[in-house]
Amino acid sequence: MAGEAVIHAAEAAHSGVDLVPVVALLAAGVVAVPLFRRIGLGSVLGYLAAGLLLGPSGIGLIADPSSVLHLAELGVVLFLFIIGLEMEPSKLWALRKQIFGLGVIQVACCGLLLTGVGLLLGFAPVVAFIFGMGFVLTSTAIVMQILAERGELASESGQKMVSILLLEDLAIVPLLAVVAILAPAAEDQSMLTRAIGFGSAIGAILLLIVLGRRVMNPFFAILASSKAREVMTAAALLVVLGAALLFQVSGLSMAMGAFLAGVLLSTSTFRHQLEADIEPFRGLLLGLFFLAVGMSLDLGIVGENWQLIAVSVLAFMLVKAGAIYVIARLLRSGHGEALERAVLMGQGGEFAFVLYTTAVAAGLIDGPSNAIFTATVIISMVLTPFAMIGLRYLMPKRVESMDGVETADGLNSRVLIIGFGRFGQIASQPLLAMRHSVSIIDNDTDMIRAAAQIGFKVYYGDGTRLDILRAAGASTADLILICTDQREQTTRIAELLRDEFPLARVVARSFDRQHSIELIQAGVEYQLRETFESAVILGGEAIAMLGASEEEVAEVLEGVRARDRQRFELQLGGEDWRNLSRLLVSNAQEQARESGVSVSEESAEDAVAHSVPAQGT
Known part of the structure; x- marks a missing residue:
């Protein structure tokens, strides 16, 4: 049946x-x-x-x-x-x-x-x-x-x-x-219809x-x-x-x-x-x-x-x-x-x-x-x-108008900034406030003209070209900031500077953890992931709104930065994620003991599993 x-x-x-x-x-x-x-x-x-x-x-x-x-x-x-x-x-x-x-x-x-x-x-x-x-x-x-x-x-x-x-x-x-x-059949239709x-x-x-x-x-x-x-x-x-x-x-x-x-x-x-x-x-x-x-x-x-x-x-x-x-x-x-x-x-x-x-x-x-x-x-x-x-x-290739734009040639400043997008504009302000001599180059003519309207002198130049870097004064600059908005472009500039101008001190905008490692290997002295600090500060404001004191916020944020430095140093040294996880489990148990809480290894592993970011962050 x-x-x-x-x-x-x-x-x-x-x-x-x-x-x-x-x-x-x-x-x-x-x-x-x-x-x-x-x-x-x-x-x-x-x-x-x-x-x-x-x-x-x-x-x-x-x-x-x-x-x-x-x-x-x-x-x-x-x-x-x-x-x-x-x-x-x-x-x-x-x-x-x-x-x-x-x-x-x-x-x-x-x-x-x-x-x-x-x-x-x-x-x-x-x-x-x-x-x-x-x-x-x-x-x-x-x-x-x-x-x-x-x-x-x-x-x-x-x-x-x-x-x-x-x-x-x-x-x-x-x-x-x-x-x-x-x-x-149209003749059969009346005007009324x-x-x-x-x-x-x-x-x-x-x-x-x-x-x-x-x-x-x-x-x-x-x-x-x-x-x-x-x-x-x-x-x-x-x-x-x-x-x-x-x-x-x-x-x-x-x-x-x-x-x-x-x-x-x-x-x-x-x-x-x-x-x-x-x-x-x-x-x-x-x-x-x-x-x-x-x-x-x-x-x-x-x-x-x-x-x-x-x-x-x-x-x-x-x-x-x-x-x-x-x-x-x-x-x-x-x-x-x-x-x-x-x-x-x-x-x-x-x-x-x-x-x-x-x-x-x-x-x-x-x-x-x-x-x-x-x-x-x-x-x-x-x-x-x-x-x-x-x-x-x-399609004809787009030809940028150079009206009102000067090329980088014979610049000689103490600081050279490559890239003047939203990141470079902010990074330049402390340097200008301290009255350091700064030269800025970028390859976006529209942005150069817009910057000129608010008082910034930006020269036209492609930082991935060695002749442009020479003309922009990279050989005499004390400090070079790479603030470009493309990952491959940033790495290429860092490698050029390492090979051709080894005495220049270079700091760079990074896109994620792996890119930071690439930049350090390319000779960059200091790098900063573009979203890291802003995200940390935003998280601090969030816990402050939920009742944390200023001291607690500062302590927690310093802990976040310290754990990030540990993870970064392990990856930079070639450590695999297994060793990284062991270290984080140990850190989690130690922090719990300092707070007077007993945490098992299994609980610490669970916490780490939910807190360890992806390798690329």
């Missing part, structure tokens, strides 16, 4: 949710994304490759990619909601010229040129227009993901691309209206604005008082998906509905809570979107029409990228910025699928044409990460 029950349970489980595709998708993302990022190809290409492997053109584990793609589009919706949370209305208003100026110019010019390319490829005018305008709509997901990975969303060039993407997302609305007008459709779109926007300004904050305040975290998460998803549904029903873009909801909540006191609740869903669904795009690439259609698709991909990407570059240069963007924007935005995007599907339903294009257009867009999306890798070799 028990065996039959197990069999029935297995059959019931098998007839329920099929977990094989779910597990396969998760496994593909978990394996492919870290692998592709490690070899420098980026997470987007990893998802696309994994999707291609799982889809009909690969092992065929998932036979219907369109069903996955429809669900995965929610990842783009959630992504735009989070972007909206970062775009306060004042910030969005400040970008109005870029959105409705730069964005409109780029969409109009690229649309006109790509329609012309479609005509040259032999398509009918209406079909060429739909093909070209679909390709104009850049992939918001790919561009945003790459910018986010590179930390450039808030940069000036990143903001311009975000503005253009927002305008392109808005452009899907009039483009869908144009498809409806061009459709053969069109007016109602337009009015419902405007009404949806106004309704969302009213709800965002008047209802959402009190709504979240009531839910927050319940102290139920899962309810807040459900409410966050309700807001995003509700706004997307409202816009979809009104004939607008779901992504734009979510974005507007995010903008309206960007000044809310619950903004950070909302972002934290949505972020896990956003990441998973956006990854699923890229997987679905990879699965949607039908290699059979590509094989049958490979010449047309290859020509279309090359022509559309080159023409679009060229137009973007020219527009950027005409609007006074630098060569590097214009080139980067052209390559990053030269592909088609996910909204092209929406436009092409709508055109098929309207009878403007047939199924085979839709398959060719879709394959063209997908291949352009796949090629974008590779194009970004190639861009590294085309």
Whole structure:
């Protein structure tokens, strides 16, 4: 009987949710994304490759990619909601010229040129227009993901691309209206029907604005008082998906509905809570979107029409990228910025699928044409990460302006400071207060100019170069301070000074215990870990707030410093961690005896196990 029950349970489980595709998708993302990022190809290409492997053109584990793609589009919706949370209305208003100026110019010019390319490829005018305008709509997901990975969303060039993407997302609305007008059945629609459709779109926007300004904050305040975290998460998803549904029903873009909801909540006191609740869903669904795009690439259609698709991909990407570059240069963007924007935005995007599907339903294009257009867009999306890798070799090298900056040449001071970041600035103050003659060099021209504005004379020079050290006076300096903010750079300077200027006394900023050992072996006379003393003092303030007297604080802190010196000397002498642990156990027992407490060796070992820091601290 028990065996039959197990069999029935297995059959019931098998007839329920099929977990094989779910597990396969998760496994593909978990394996492919870290692998592709490690070899420098980026997470987007990893998802696309994994999707291609799982889809009909690969092992065929998932036979219907369109069903996955429809669900995965929610990842783009959630992504735009989070972007909206970062775009306060004042910030969005400040970008109005870029959105409705730069964005409109780029969409109009690229649309006109790509329609012309479609005509040259032999398509009918209406079909060429739909093909070209679909390709104009850049992939918001790919561009945003790459910018986010590179930390450039808030940069000036990143903001311009975000503005253009927002305008392109808005452009899907009039483009869908144009498809409806061009459709053969459009004559049967009355002006009243069109007016109602337009009015419902405007009404949806106004309704969302009213709800965002008047209802959402009190709504979240009531839910927050319940102290139920899962309810807040459900409410966050309700807001995003509700706004997307409202816009979809009104004939607008779901992504734009979510974005507007995010903008309206960007000044809310619950903004950070909302972002934290949505972020896990956003990441998973956006990854699923890229997987679905990879699965949607039908290699059979590509094989049958490979010449047309290859020509279309090359022509559309080159023409679009060229137009973007020219527009950027005409609007006074630098060569590097214009080139980067052209390559990053030269592909088609996910909204092209929406436009092409709508055109098929309207009878403007047939199924085979839709398959060719879709394959063209997908291949352009796949090629974008590779194009970004190639861009590294085309980007002009950044040339720093030397205006207002003097190079280190013929300096002769008693003290030489190398590196004038936040550490070097503080370290220099006691020396300047005692009126010692100090020369300072750094290789950051922006910082040098900023230092000049507050009265510091800093010379330009790279401390890892022997000729610069000679020109900066290292051969005659009594004391040299290495305050650079890169570990390898600090060690290299210390080794140069040891080999070339052995009489100079050198002190250095260290990053951790192991780095301190490296610096001492490189001849540094004194080193200090950058966070050690500040952390010790902070710990002292903490126990003082908990009732310790000044004498107790001083005694405890001296004990911390003494034990750290013991550990450091053992490591410097090559002692292993076993000997170090024995010493610390002995110290713990001795301190306990001094306090009148009897501590067993086992208890002392437990205490040491929780107190010994990692070797690198």
